[in-house]
Amino acid sequence: MSIVTTEQGFLARAGLDRLIDALRARDYAVIGPRVRDGAIVYGSIGAAADLPTGVRDAQSPGRYALEPSPLARQFAWANGPQALKPLVFRPRERLWASWRTPTGELHFGAAAEAIEPTAVIGVRACDLAALELQDRHFLREPFPDPAYRARRDALFLVAVHCTHPADTCFCASTGDGPEAESGFDLALHEIDDGFIVAAGSDVGAAVLAGLDLPAADQARMDAARAGVAAAAAAQSRALPSQDLRATLLERLESPHWDAVAERCLSCGNCTAVCPTCFCHAEFDEPASDGIVSEHYRQWDSCFTAGHSYLHGIVIRAETRARYRQWLTHKLAHWHDQYGRSGCVGCGRCISWCPVGIDLTAEVVALAGEGKA
Ligand code: SF4
């Protein structure tokens, strides 16, 4: 998706409903961040009042909490547990079914999901980068995933550049944030009195033109730039800048993997919240009538025993091997498969790990070792 316009309009905060109405007028279902069950997750947005105003997150290893904020902004928080992933790669979906007719013939049919055009407001730069990575996996020729393709094509993405990173964020060190540079239809800089809006696609440019906004003045543009620069500077975590592919593959027998395994519960929380993890299992569910059988795809995790079950043997029977598989796949082998690291620095796996294992700290510890 190329940037098709450099025009940047100013949308006053009180006018945010105009953008939501414009998206609905184009028949998009509009979803965006909402407070639910103590976290900010995507939900249906009917009006700007549904967005999480006056709330901020507090995140640290193994901790996520919401608390009141004195700021009257709608996007002054960092990502919650949910990324774009479930919108395109469903946690569980029926891929196909087979059934027997009364005359005994066997039929197979693909599952046909009704896809609703959906506009997502509030997408962060790290999640756009993660979506682009998921595209590389699911849309890879010669067998692009048709269900993923259909859901991906139905998305209209409204990015909001990040100004309030969590303590666990490190997107600046992976090069994936805090400013969204591509992959969006519209992008918003949130400043004190509203939003600077720019388009990143033809359809985004059409929506922007329909809003008929005044041009953003220099003072507001400066404030927007200062906001994302401060967000980058505020990040205290980072991945080391050295060649992590080579470093990790040199340390496959490091004793540090045992140290991590003593704490890791193999619960799979990290892979569930990770916006780039795509491992899944497939299985059949035959109906008890013996006539229909359905074939499902469901998120799986490299931390489960079943994920490495091959011909009667669990290849990665110990947590040590599973954590090593996760980290070395994410930060080393992804370079071979997809041309870059599989980590976009969103920090979710740190906040949502029940024992607070911090991927950046583990990598720093491994990288600091001599060759094992
Ligand atoms: S590995 Fe952790 S920090 Fe990196 S993209 Fe996945 S959840 Fe985010």
Ligand code: SF4
């Ligand atoms: S690293 Fe944390 S979240 Fe991931 S499997 Fe281990 S205990 Fe669970």
